Amino acid sequence: QVQLVESGGGLVKPGGSLRLSCAASGFTFSDYYMSWIRQAPGKGLESVSYISSSSSYTDYADSVKGRFTISRDNAKNSLYLQMNSLRGDDTAVYYCARGTRDTSGWLYFFDYWGQGTLVTVSS
């Protein structure tokens, strides 16, 4: 069965850095587009970043552009999110999610999600 397990969250001071990881299993990781989606405490969902199956394409929400970097290692079935210059409004649960193409053939929906890892940015 498909499993996505995030790790790497924790408490970090403003301006600090953190690297999140997502270990995938139960499917051919290298065939799938992957995404990070976050949820601030008591708030809704926000798409943070996504990466194509071969890493040839990445994109970021404006709120994290220039500070976060998404990457993947298909040999290790792993997805990463390097977060630098962290701010208070980055505090959230970060979910790793698998993307599957929708009827357009070039857009995606998120069919499997990990359990999330909490990132708290506070002094």
Place this chain on the structure above:
Amino acid sequence: QSVLTQPPSVSGAPGQRVTISCTGSSSNIGARYDVHWYQQLPGTAPKLLIYGNNNRPSGVPDRFSGSKSGTSASLAITGLQAEDEADYYCQSYDSSLSGYVFGNGTKVTVL
């Protein structure tokens, strides 16, 4: 302010039918991009409920159905059950923002 607008809450008695609207614009739902729906039970990760406007993944009861028209989409839950108490989010793509967008979420309460 979310690009896709949902009512903050809806409620219904067990067995009733409730609907959740997701209102967008010409740069997302109105541009004919697919709408997808997710269910988030308390304290858990979101789970895919409806994809491609009206398709259910295997294992999702047929009490859940989706529809889309113009710049809006809807999720209907018929035969409401206690275990349906959760937050529900719609999702689509927005060409003006060049990214995936979610609705603000709707909390369903079973009375």
